[in-house]
Amino acid sequence: DTAVSQTPKYLVTQMGNDKSIKCEQNLGHDTMYWYKQDSKKFLKIMFSYNNKELIINETVPNRFSPKSPDKAHLNLHINSLELGDSAVYFCASSQGPTPPYEQYFGPGTRLTVT
């Protein structure tokens, strides 16, 4: 069974479109994260939810809106996509936010904006 799954794996779209990425974890974890990995492979946290509550909100354009319908799901909606949004987006989960627990990453969603 996949611990952290993401859909879709690949997403190709045009500038200006709106798209969503879905994430689900079956580990029973309370905390979920969204990371962005750019073309140079640099990983940066974007958001974190704990029990459906937003606890980390990094400096991210407000075109990005996360939503957590329940503890096991965290979705990322992106409005008005821009070329610079092209990246690999990773969802992750952990047992809790503190103390630092191991974060389990999903397989990633490669977003290409043309």
Place this chain on the structure above:
Amino acid sequence: QQQVKQSPQSLIVQKGGISIINCAYENTAFDYFPWYQQFPGKGPALLIAIRPDVSEKKEGRFTISFNKSAKQFSLHIMDSQPGDSATYFCAAGGTSYGKLTFGQGTILTVHP
């Protein structure tokens, strides 16, 4: 602001050799230092982690050395194997709700 600096960017090692990757951090509030391994097309996976109350942690062929006064930590991979070829990331956390700050990554290639 880059708070975790990782070097080298890439590393080539012969099979059986020792791979060493270094990281330095700025924020003295960090109290959790994990290393992640990422294969192409996959998500990062935790390899080994250390807290500042110990100076070294070993798991199999992987060892973290930690120098609190210098604010540096490193990953040593003993008897490196071609299967270890991957990108390695150091990270630091503990300041805010599970937030991890990652280094820039090191692409390790182990030649057979």
